[in-house]
Amino acid sequence: MSRHDPVREEAASIHHWYNPDNKPVNIAEGDGTSVRDTDGNEYLDFCSQLYCTNLGHSNEAVIGAMDEQARRIPYVSSAKRTPVRESLANQLAQIAPDNLSHTFFSISGSEANEIAVQFAREHQDAPTVLTRWRSYHGGTYGAGALTGDPETRATIERHAATSGAAKFLPPIPKAFDTDDPEELARQAGEHLEFVIRNEGPDSIAAILMEPVAGTSGAFPAPPGYFDHVRDLCDEYDILLIADEVITGFGRCGEWFGIQTESVDPDMITFAKGVTSAYAPLAGVIVTPEVASFVRTNGFDIGQTFGGHPVSCAAGSAALDAYSDGVIENVVEQEATLRSGLQEIEANHDVVSDVRGRGFLWGVEFADPTTGDSFHDPRVDEGENPVGDVIKESRNRGVLFGGGRPGFQIIISPPLIANQDELEQAL
Numbered sequence: 001m002s003r004h005d006p007v008r009e010e011a012a013s014i015h016h017w018y019n020p021d022n023k024p025v026n027i028a029e030g031d032g033t034s035v036r037d038t039d040g041n042e043y044l045d046f047c048s049q050l051y052c053t054n055l056g057h058s059n060e061a062v063i064g065a066m067d068e069q070a071r072r073i074p075y076v077s078s079a080k081r082t083p084v085r086e087s088l089a090n091q092l093a094q095i096a097p098d099n100l101s102h103t104f105f106s107i108s109g110s111e112a113n114e115i116a117v118q119f120a121r122e123h124q125d126a127p128t129v130l131t132r133w134r135s136y137h138g139g140t141y142g143a144g145a146l147t148g149d150p151e152t153r154a155t156i157e158r159h160a161a162t163s164g165a166a167k168f169l170p171p172i173p174k175a176f177d178t179d180d181p182e183e184l185a186r187q188a189g190e191h192l193e194f195v196i197r198n199e200g201p202d203s204i205a206a207i208l209m210e211p212v213a214g215t216s217g218a219f220p221a222p223p224g225y226f227d228h229v230r231d232l233c234d235e236y237d238i239l240l241i242a243d244e245v246i247t248g249f250g251r252c253g254e255w256f257g258i259q260t261e262s263v264d265p266d267m268i269t270f271a272k273g274v275t276s277a278y279a280p281l282a283g284v285i286v287t288p289e290v291a292s293f294v295r296t297n298g299f300d301i302g303q304t305f306g307g308h309p310v311s312c313a314a315g316s317a318a319l320d321a322y323s324d325g326v327i328e329n330v331v332e333q334e335a336t337l338r339s340g341l342q343e344i345e346a347n348h349d350v351v352s353d354v355r356g357r358g359f360l361w362g363v364e365f366a367d368p369t370t371g372d373s374f375h376d377p378r379v380d381e382g383e384n385p386v387g388d389v390i391k392e393s394r395n396r397g398v399l400f401g402g403g404r405p406g407f408q409i410i411i412s413p414p415l416i417a418n419q420d421e422l423e424q425a426l
């Protein structure tokens, strides 16, 4: 093996930590919406890797901006000013809901959520954050405690922070036993109020939720749900934090997923798509009031690589690219995904539900004879053909992501995918 052939070295690696049960494709190259493995097989990348390669794999403007920044100055302390970081913060203030203005940069989505929680606790002088069952907010010590999907919890429960997070039920029919969207929104709102009152409103700093649930099922809230949540936050003086780590930057057809609802959050956390995954970057966008409170109360935290200049250059170029027709593409092509998936549901007994928004869709499978969801082999004994669907799709040249719980797959194409590619994947 040549010493300098990174592709072959990677193929021969026995030291890299991955889960062999998942039999991951060994991806060596990418181009637009496709990736190629070390054997030269090509796949449509319809999970955008981890819901993040939104602009595809060969955006020259982003690559060029990173290169230029690395040559100008690759790193400036996160505690100091530098133009590229300030430009990106200004761009974020332009696209965020009007009440949000100041960005604190971080590195990953987990860390952004932990920082938002620290800001909220500091501002509200209250210890608890409410999150939903069937949610994912990260896997680190603090963010792991916020995550409410049963599989991640089964893995990290022993190690996540044990206090400061309480869970409530998501607005899905299974949790409330009604299919009527308005009734579902009403019951889920009533339940949330019950949880707030029982936890003690004064002890709750924030409610943190994904505008459209991501890995745990790609389910949007029923109409009116977010109005109930906003009203409850206002009534009980609780901050609403939108976790936009997946839904941010066009995935749901607006800059931020919460903009597809009629409410403004008090903070937004973001990561993944901000740079279209060309470099790690995350952050929290807050109101001027929270920014000034946190700063003047001497709450002074930071991370060495928070707002890394090369990542900020990637972010700035990525945001320019999103405004150049990419979000419109999501809006225009959403109908292709929606109708194609609905047709699949109508024609296959084993598909029990499809739902989503923009370019984020979940397909749920159930046993057609009993109507029960398949078991998830990661937490249960039992049959689950969903892994076979993912494998067979891969054999036919399309990558999809597995949901958590594992009775569903998640479809999240790069936001540049065109109609032909969507139809091919469907």
Ligand code: PLP
Binding pocket: 050, 107, 108, 109, 110, 111, 113, 136, 137, 138, 139, 210, 214, 215, 243, 244, 245, 246, 271, 272
């Ligand atoms: N929040 C959401 C909604 C996510 O989907 C994820 C990761 O998938 C995270 C937070 C954690 O982000 P990271 O993996 O960058 O720490």
